[in-house]
Amino acid sequence: MAEVFTRLSSRAFALGLGAVLLIAGCSLGGASTTSTGASSTDVTVWTAWGGQELTAYQKVLKPFQDSTGIKVHLITIRDSATQLSINVAAGTSLPDIAPGPTIDKIEDWAKKGIMKPLETFMEDKMSGYLANTYPALTSSSTPLYIGVVNNKHYELMVKTQVKGLIWYNKKVFTGTPPKTFDEMLAIQPPSGAKLFCAGLESGDASGWPASDQIDNIIMRQSGEKIYTDWIAGKVKWTSPEIKLGFQTYLKEVSAANVYGGPNTVLATNFGKAGKPLFSSPPGCLFLEQATFITNFFTQDYPNLQAGTDYAFFPHPSINSQYDGNVNGFYDNFAMFNDTPAARKLMQYMSGKDAQQIWVDAGGTLAANKLVTKYPDPILQQASSIVAGAKNVLVTAGDFMPSDMQHAFWKGLLDATNNPSQLDSILAKLDQVQAASYAK
Amino acid sequence: MDRVITAGVAVVGVPVVLLGYLLLGERILERLPGRLQSWFRPYFWALPAISFATIFMVYPTINTAILSFYSRDSTEFVGFANYKYFFTFPDTLLSLRNSLFWLVFFTVFSVGLGLIVAILVDRVGYESIAKIAIFLPVPISAVAASIIWKFMFDYQPPGAVQTGTLNATLGTVGFQPVAWLSNKATNNAALIFVGIWSFTGFCMVIISASLKAISSEVLEAARMDGASEVRIVRLIVTPLLWPTITVVGTTAIITALKVFDIVYVLTAGAYDTSVIAVQMFSQLTSGGHFGRAAAVGVILFLAIVPLLVVNVRRFQQQEEMR
Numbered sequence: 001m002a003e004v005f006t007r008l009s010s011r012a013f014a015l016g017l018g019a020v021l022l023i024a025g026c027s028l029g030g031a032s033t034t035s036t037g038a039s040s041t042d043v044t045v046w047t048a049w050g051g052q053e054l055t056a057y058q059k060v061l062k063p064f065q066d067s068t069g070i071k072v073h074l075i076t077i078r079d080s081a082t083q084l085s086i087n088v089a090a091g092t093s094l095p096d097i098a099p100g101p102t103i104d105k106i107e108d109w110a111k112k113g114i115m116k117p118l119e120t121f122m123e124d125k126m127s128g129y130l131a132n133t134y135p136a137l138t139s140s141s142t143p144l145y146i147g148v149v150n151n152k153h154y155e156l157m158v159k160t161q162v163k164g165l166i167w168y169n170k171k172v173f174t175g176t177p178p179k180t181f182d183e184m185l186a187i188q189p190p191s192g193a194k195l196f197c198a199g200l201e202s203g204d205a206s207g208w209p210a211s212d213q214i215d216n217i218i219m220r221q222s223g224e225k226i227y228t229d230w231i232a233g234k235v236k237w238t239s240p241e242i243k244l245g246f247q248t249y250l251k252e253v254s255a256a257n258v259y260g261g262p263n264t265v266l267a268t269n270f271g272k273a274g275k276p277l278f279s280s281p282p283g284c285l286f287l288e289q290a291t292f293i294t295n296f297f298t299q300d301y302p303n304l305q306a307g308t309d310y311a312f313f314p315h316p317s318i319n320s321q322y323d324g325n326v327n328g329f330y331d332n333f334a335m336f337n338d339t340p341a342a343r344k345l346m347q348y349m350s351g352k353d354a355q356q357i358w359v360d361a362g363g364t365l366a367a368n369k370l371v372t373k374y375p376d377p378i379l380q381q382a383s384s385i386v387a388g389a390k391n392v393l394v395t396a397g398d399f400m401p402s403d404m405q406h407a408f409w410k411g412l413l414d415a416t417n418n419p420s421q422l423d424s425i426l427a428k429l430d431q432v433q434a435a436s437y438a439k
Numbered sequence: 440m441d442r443v444i445t446a447g448v449a450v451v452g453v454p455v456v457l458l459g460y461l462l463l464g465e466r467i468l469e470r471l472p473g474r475l476q477s478w479f480r481p482y483f484w485a486l487p488a489i490s491f492a493t494i495f496m497v498y499p500t501i502n503t504a505i506l507s508f509y510s511r512d513s514t515e516f517v518g519f520a521n522y523k524y525f526f527t528f529p530d531t532l533l534s535l536r537n538s539l540f541w542l543v544f545f546t547v548f549s550v551g552l553g554l555i556v557a558i559l560v561d562r563v564g565y566e567s568i569a570k571i572a573i574f575l576p577v578p579i580s581a582v583a584a585s586i587i588w589k590f591m592f593d594y595q596p597p598g599a600v601q602t603g604t605l606n607a608t609l610g611t612v613g614f615q616p617v618a619w620l621s622n623k624a625t626n627n628a629a630l631i632f633v634g635i636w637s638f639t640g641f642c643m644v645i646i647s648a649s650l651k652a653i654s655s656e657v658l659e660a661a662r663m664d665g666a667s668e669v670r671i672v673r674l675i676v677t678p679l680l681w682p683t684i685t686v687v688g689t690t691a692i693i694t695a696l697k698v699f700d701i702v703y704v705l706t707a708g709a710y711d712t713s714v715i716a717v718q719m720f721s722q723l724t725s726g727g728h729f730g731r732a733a734a735v736g737v738i739l740f741l742a743i744v745p746l747l748v749v750n751v752r753r754f755q756q757q758e759e760m761r
Binding site: 079082085089201203204205206207259260261263264266267402403405406407410413417428431435 | 528726
């Protein structure tokens with residue numbers, strides 16, 4: 001073996017080896033310097049978006065890049081919130097702009113100056129932002145959820161969405177939309193059909209559609225205080241308010257009220273849940289879901305038209321005192337490095353023109369209420385719900401510790417399957433609550 | 440672009456550095472006195488492999504074990520809290536129970552069926568066709584196989600058109616459809632069945648190969664002495680196959696313990712079907728709890744080690760017999 005090596009010129013080898021190491025050193029050094037410095041020509045943005053949402057965002061960024069010459073380095077990081085926390089904890093470099101962190105980090109990061117308040121960098125756009133953004137997105141009885149700490153805004157709202165809408169087939173349900181939850185339950189479906197459809201299967205996240213349903217119930221039944229305290233782990237699952245919420249939800253998926261009974265609800269994928277609305281004869285009257293569900297309607301029935309074939313009404317009132325509570329979500333950006341380029345981008349995204357591009361790309365509402373032209377009547381109607389909201393309340397599970405969230409989903413599946421075991425299911429959720437909120 | 444260069448350097452650079460190491464090292468070794476040279480050379484050659492194994496296997500294993508004693512974000516020492524969680528929490532206990540189901544039923548059925556099929560096809564003329572049919576699921580990736588079965592298990596409410604193959608079949612013979620994957624009475628069995636379906640072929644091939652190695656003289660002698668076929672299988676074939684069955688069996692047990700893809704694709708652990716590996720994954724990803732995920736990993740590791748030892752011993756015994 002040794003002879004083979006000695007026959008080759010070892011000097012040539014040493015030279016080659018040195019060259020390789022040199023290149024390696026240079027390229028590694030180069031990589032570490034690209035994303036630092038207060039640049040006025042480059043800005044790094046993290047997003048969790050992929051697919052259609054990413055394409056839409058690229059469309060939003062294009063006019064900005066063309067007109068300012070600033071280059072946006074867009075990086076899709078699915079778990080961007082987790083990655084942010086890791087980088088903050090490790091003290092490594094942060095993107096200039098990224099969606100705000102999980103709720104537990106907001107106060108801490110704001111106080112440590114990791115996120116910069118909008119008030120310091122929006123300049124002349126700040127007053128317009130506050131005046132033109134839907135009020136529920138800039139002021140709330142639960143400010144942390146919209147990134148407000150000590151009256152300073154740390155999250156720039158760019159788009160929003162409402163959930164808990166009750167969808168129906170206009171050819172089947174022709175009555176007036178019910179105003180209250182009890183009125184809705186009292187509606188008589190045509191013979192052979194049930195009042196509701198539901199589908200809770202969603203792989204690893206099975207059960208989440210039910211959590212949306214129960215969120216909408218609890219926030220309207222017991223109010224935003226109980227709702228957010230519950231999210232924060234300060235209200236027990238066995239408390240009367242949460243138990244009542246579960247009991248109310250179980251009416252929507254009882255064997256008497258739901259298409260196919262609980263078995264079908266558990267086995268049906270959320271995307272397919274609405275199919276029986278349009279089958280003939282119809283299987284059910286109503287399906288509760290967010291606006292995205294229309295994509296699934298047209299997947300199964302390509303000829304359906306929004307507004308003529310299907311429509312929705314807002315979630316009916318349960319306790320009129322809490323009618324201003326609307327379940328929704330909002331996409332936001334926070335700034336982590338105050339650079340001239342990042343400032344310009346944040347200011348641009350708050351504007352009506354940028355958000356109109358988002359809206360035109362479909363499937364979302366703007367956060368800016370000056371955007372009034374929506375591509376379809378569904379979104380148009382949904383925008384009026386946000387406009388009338390007092391609080392846009394986030395989906396509870398998304399802001400709970402993730403093991404709590406998963407236990408919540410699982411508990412809903414179990415309760416749907418076995419309503420009689422509700423008490424023991426809630427007791428088990430209390431156990432998870434005690435364990436998962438502790439550090 | 441930077442990454443491309445880095446990748447290129449890694450692909451070209453690492454072999455060159457290795458080669459340089461060997462070359463320079465050999466030059467130095469050559470100058471050493473003879474005895475020292477022959478003592479030192481094996482270590483010198485083994486060192487790169489050992490260091491790779493240390494960096495990529497030993498270190499992560501030890502680090503995982505250390506992390507399992509730390510909190511969610513690995514900043515705080517919590518002692519055995521993560522292990523206590525694993526052995527007291529209903530969800531994790533359930534996944535432990537399911538893994539035991541897998542261990543018992545998956546192993547017994549896939550090895551048992553593999554053995555039976557191997558013995559039976561050995562006696563028929565269409566052996567290769569039968570073997571191909573049984574072996575066919577083996578090369579299919581578990582994810583693809585699970586998706587196939589997801590369609591097979593599909594469920595629609597009674598009265599609606601059944602889109603799942605199994606329920607459509609049940610319907611034509613007049614039974615109510617079964618929600619295979621969400622009904623807790625059937626779902627674990629359904630998942631384990633998919634596992635057996637995809638693993639029996641593997642067991643069969645290995646056992647069959649070892650069956651061919653049994654000398655036909657032994658069998659003929661037994662037949663001459665008037666032994667029945669059942670008796671031959673029970674008293675001659677099975678004992679001779681025993682070392683092979685042990686190896687296949689331990690492999691099956693290891694496969695059962697670390698099963699992930701089938702469960703993840705078909706139910707993702709919902710409806711009480713979670714297993715240890717799925718638990719580890721969800722603790723890490725959706726749970727974001729590094730400590731608990733590491734603890735589950737360590738438990739899985741400790742459960743598998745004895746089996747590995749058995750397997751390695753078997754191999755050694757077989758080597759010695761040769």
